[in-house]
Amino acid sequence: MTTLEFRNVSKRYRVRGAAPMLALDDVSFTLRDRQTIALVGQSGSGKSTIAKILTQLETATSGEVLLDGVPIPRHGRGLRRYRQQLRMVFQDPFASLNPYHSIRYHLERPLQLDRVVPRGEVDAEVRRLLERVRLDPATVIDRRPHELSGGQRQRVAIARALASRPQLLVADEPVSMLDVSIRLGVLNLLADLQREEGLGVLYITHDLATARHFSDEIMVLHHGRVVEHGPADDVILRPQHEYTRDLRAASPDPEKHFADASARPFGDIA
Ligand SMILES: Nc1ncnc2c1ncn2[C@@H]1O[C@H](COP(=O)(O)OP(=O)(O)OP(=O)(O)O)[C@@H](O)[C@H]1O
Ligand SMILES: [Mg+2]
Numbered sequence: 001m002t003t004l005e006f007r008n009v010s011k012r013y014r015v016r017g018a019a020p021m022l023a024l025d026d027v028s029f030t031l032r033d034r035q036t037i038a039l040v041g042q043s044g045s046g047k048s049t050i051a052k053i054l055t056q057l058e059t060a061t062s063g064e065v066l067l068d069g070v071p072i073p074r075h076g077r078g079l080r081r082y083r084q085q086l087r088m089v090f091q092d093p094f095a096s097l098n099p100y101h102s103i104r105y106h107l108e109r110p111l112q113l114d115r116v117v118p119r120g121e122v123d124a125e126v127r128r129l130l131e132r133v134r135l136d137p138a139t140v141i142d143r144r145p146h147e148l149s150g151g152q153r154q155r156v157a158i159a160r161a162l163a164s165r166p167q168l169l170v171a172d173e174p175v176s177m178l179d180v181s182i183r184l185g186v187l188n189l190l191a192d193l194q195r196e197e198g199l200g201v202l203y204i205t206h207d208l209a210t211a212r213h214f215s216d217e218i219m220v221l222h223h224g225r226v227v228e229h230g231p232a233d234d235v236i237l238r239p240q241h242e243y244t245r246d247l248r249a250a251s252p253d254p255e256k257h258f259a260d261a262s263a264r265p266f267g268d269i270a
Helices: 047-054 076-085 103-113 119-132 150-164 179-195 207-215 230-236 242-250
Strands: 003-013 021-032 036-042 062-067 085-091 170-174 200-205 217-220 227-229
Touching: 003 047, 021 047, 021 062, 021 200, 021 227, 036 207, 047 103, 047 170, 047 200, 047 217, 047 227, 076 085, 085 150, 085 207, 103 119, 103 150, 150 179, 179 200, 179 207, 200 207, 207 217, 207 230, 217 230, 217 242, 227 230, 227 242
Parallel strands: 036 200, 036 217, 085 170, 170 200
Antiparallel strands: 003 021, 003 062, 217 227
C-alpha cells in the first residue's frame, strides 16, 4: 500500500516587482494507490502548482509532502525511489516528448535509469509498454513524436510514465490539448490502466463530468484553498460550497451525461 500525503502545504510565488502571490493556502489531502482523486477549479486556482510540488518542479513554502509517512528526501536513494513511485503525465504531449528522439528512445530511458528490467529485456519491455497503451509496436517504435497523432503521442507519454512501474500518477489536464473526439478514448485507457496496475491517480481537470465519472473523490480548489473534498457523487449532486455550485452551473450537465457510472458511455474511441 502506498500513501501520498500533502500536509498543510502553502506556496507563495515571488515575482520581481510585484507582491508575493499566495498560490496555495494550507492544502491537505491524501492519495492512496487504487484511488483516483479529481482536482478541479478554475484557471489560476493552483492545480498545477500542486502537481509541480508533487513532481518537485517547485518547492512548498511551508508544509510537507510525505510518502508512506516519510517526508520526501531531498537527495539520494530515497529521492530516487520517490521519483520512481510518482510519475507525471503532462497536458501537452508535444512539449513533453523530445522531437529528435524515437519513441523507442523515450521508453528505453526510464527503463535503463530505473533498472526496471535486465538489459537484454529492454526491447521486449518497450514493446510491452506500447501494447499496454494500445499502440502497435511495429508501427510506432522507430518513429519520432511528430510522426504520430496527438492521441498517439499522449499514449506514448502515458507509456513512459508507466515504464518505471510507479504506484502513483499525476495527470495534469491530460486530454485538454487533444481533439474532443479522442479525449474519452485516452481517459478510458487511463482508467483501465489505473484499475489494472492499482495506481493512485491525481486527475487534474476543468471538466466536472469526467471528474465525476473517472474519480472516487473530487477536490475543489478556489484561490489556492480546498473548499470542498468528498466522494465524487456527493460533490456533484450535493455541492456544499457556493463555488462548487457555480462551477457545476458553468459546466455541461455532469448529472445527465454520466447518470449511469457503471456503463461505459464512450465505448472505445481510439
Ligand atoms: N512560476 C510562477 N511564478 C509566479 N506565479 C506563478 C508561477 N506559477 C504559477 N503562478 C501563479 O499561481 C497561480 C496558480 O497557478 P496554477 O498554474 O497552479 O493554476 P491552475 O489552477 O493550474 O490554472 P490552469 O487551470 O489555468 O492551468 C496563478 O495565479 C499563477 O499565475
Ligand atoms: Mg494548470
